[in-house]
Amino acid sequence: MRNLKLTLSYDGSEFCGWQVQPDAPSIQGTLATAIGRVTGENVLPQGSGRTDAGVHALAQVATFGTNSLVPTPNFIKALNDVLPPAIRVLEVSEMPAAFHARHSARAKTYRYRMYRGEICPPFLARYVWHYPYPLSERAMVEAGELVMGEHDFTSFAAADPERGARLAEAFQPDGDDAPSNIRRIFSSTWKVEGAEFQYTVRGSGFLHHMVRNLVGTFVLVGKGTVKASDISKVLQARDRSLAGPTAPAAGLYLVGVEY
Amino acid sequence: MRNLKLTLSYDGSEFCGWQVQPDAPSIQGTLATAIGRVTGENVLPQGSGRTDAGVHALAQVATFGTNSLVPTPNFIKALNDVLPPAIRVLEVSEMPAAFHARHSARAKTYRYRMYRGEICPPFLARYVWHYPYPLSERAMVEAGELVMGEHDFTSFAAADPERGARLAEAFQPDGDDAPSNIRRIFSSTWKVEGAEFQYTVRGSGFLHHMVRNLVGTFVLVGKGTVKASDISKVLQARDRSLAGPTAPAAGLYLVGVEY
Numbered sequence: 439m440r441n442l443k444l445t446l447s448y449d450g451s452e453f454c455g456w457q458v459q460p461d462a463p464s465i466q467g468t469l470a471t472a473i474g475r476v477t478g479e480n481v482l483p484q485g486s487g488r489t490d491a492g493v494h495a496l497a498q499v500a501t502f503g504t505n506s507l508v509p510t511p512n513f514i515k516a517l518n519d520v521l522p523p524a525i526r527v528l529e530v531s532e533m534p535a536a537f538h539a540r541h542s543a544r545a546k547t548y549r550y551r552m553y554r555g556e557i558c559p560p561f562l563a564r565y566v567w568h569y570p571y572p573l574s575e576r577a578m579v580e581a582g583e584l585v586m587g588e589h590d591f592t593s594f595a596a597a598d599p600e601r602g603a604r605l606a607e608a609f610q611p612d613g614d615d616a617p618s619n620i621r622r623i624f625s626s627t628w629k630v631e632g633a634e635f636q637y638t639v640r641g642s643g644f645l646h647h648m649v650r651n652l653v654g655t656f657v658l659v660g661k662g663t664v665k666a667s668d669i670s671k672v673l674q675a676r677d678r679s680l681a682g683p684t685a686p687a688a689g690l691y692l693v694g695v696e697y
Numbered sequence: 698m699r700n701l702k703l704t705l706s707y708d709g710s711e712f713c714g715w716q717v718q719p720d721a722p723s724i725q726g727t728l729a730t731a732i733g734r735v736t737g738e739n740v741l742p743q744g745s746g747r748t749d750a751g752v753h754a755l756a757q758v759a760t761f762g763t764n765s766l767v768p769t770p771n772f773i774k775a776l777n778d779v780l781p782p783a784i785r786v787l788e789v790s791e792m793p794a795a796f797h798a799r800h801s802a803r804a805k806t807y808r809y810r811m812y813r814g815e816i817c818p819p820f821l822a823r824y825v826w827h828y829p830y831p832l833s834e835r836a837m838v839e840a841g842e843l844v845m846g847e848h849d850f851t852s853f854a855a856a857d858p859e860r861g862a863r864l865a866e867a868f869q870p871d872g873d874d875a876p877s878n879i880r881r882i883f884s885s886t887w888k889v890e891g892a893e894f895q896y897t898v899r900g901s902g903f904l905h906h907m908v909r910n911l912v913g914t915f916v917l918v919g920k921g922t923v924k925a926s927d928i929s930k931v932l933q934a935r936d937r938s939l940a941g942p943t944a945p946a947a948g949l950y951l952v953g954v955e956y
Contacts, residue, residue, distance in 0.1 A: 518816065561708055
């Protein structure tokens with residue numbers, strides 16, 4: 439059996455998220471249907487992690503096993519012919535049997551796009567968080583740097599601990615699913631890009647809602663409600679109630695996964 | 698009564714077009730509802746012309762009369778607060794009573810975006826025509842130049858003559874609605890923009906489907922089915938059956954209206 443790795447981009451606006459659900463259109467389910475139409479096989483592709491409803495991907499990675507003999511370049515075209523335009527396969531490659539989209543992941547990068555202009559262009563409404571109110575961008579840059587390194591990110595995990603642990607998409611080098619909330623952040627930067635203020639974070643793995651909760655907290659710093667230097671205290675407290683609200687899904691992108 | 702001019706941008710993907718319809722969401726109807734909520738008045742704004750289902754606007758213009766005393770800058774914010782994010786009011790200004798969005802228009806500019814890359818990014822799927830097949834861009838540039846000047850554009854008008862005449866959005870300096878198919882094209886250019894090939898046309902006015910029929914015909918020229926020099930013959934024939942198919946709505950933008 440071949441082990442195929444897919445690299446995918448998707449507009450998450452009209453999906454219930456990555457994970458297959460019985461009565462709602464998911465990325466995983468739509469992809470499974472497309473693979474079924476191309477290979478005739480019934481298979482559920484495994485993603486590098488789950489993205490929530492409305493969250494986008496520039497380069498999500500998924501793996502699945504197949505007995506199909508279709509050459510990999512033809513797979514790209516065949517899948518894109520049957521997938522909706524909101525999901526595109528960018529690459530297909532054959533991997534050793536041990537390669538797994540989630541367990542083999544070494545690092546992931548996410549980006550969050552805030553649109554700062556007074557009027558958000560209608561063509562960006564699905565793709566950014568429109569936030570035209572005053573913010574200290576300097577304080578947010580400073581706060582962003584403070585989450586770098588290895589920390590217990592419990593304060594930034596989804597509030598429901600059971601759901602948080604279940605959905606945690608950890609980097610687990612040994613492939614187990616220990617629900618630890620410790621993650622290593624390699625880089626964490628805010629940057630002005632035209633009318634946008636963008637946060638890019640690269641880490642070993644991310645807890646459920648972690649990037650959106652970080653952004654929500656950085657916005658409290660930008661508003662002056664929380665001091666930049668308090669970010670370290672919020673981390674140490676391991677208490678979700680001390681961090682900010684969850685930023686809207688529309689601004690979040692899975693930029694890429696490293697193996 | 699004040700005569701207000703609105704400049705609007707919209708993502709036309711989820712609307713049945715500009716014109717109000719009984720059972721489908723239109724730009725005009727959605728705007729009328731928003732104006733009603735802000736002013737308490739029941740008024741149907743008049744656009745510079747109708748855009749079809751799926752066609753976008755960077756700067757459509759509409760006028761309406763109101764007894765509301767709300768200052769114009771407040772109108773922008775009040776309307777955007779009640780409009781869906783797919784429609785944004787960019788400007789509001791008070792005009793003399795004689796000013797009319799359609800009758801006073803002197804020129805309009807449209808742009809058509811073709812995406813030429815092999816895989817269309819999911820974030821562009823609603824906003825371009827994905828056309829990854831070979832085309833002679835040089836021949837299309839040449840054909841584009843041949844429609845400049847004053848012509849009878851019957852060959853490029855919507856096939857149903859009754860509908861075409863009814864929907865014609867002519868520049869009529871005297872404000873009547875004579876259904877002539879003669880229009881003046883001031884500029885007509887194809888240009889490579891990154892992975893896109895874009896057509897921009899500025900003219901005195903445009904018949905129903907005219908830009909999309911021009912694009913469909915230019916694509917026949919790009920494929921070699923029609924010679925660039927034949928464009929003049931197609932114009933002279935005044936016969937819709939000699940021109941190419943109507944290009945998809947998603948790639949078309951009303952860029953602006955001049956008065």
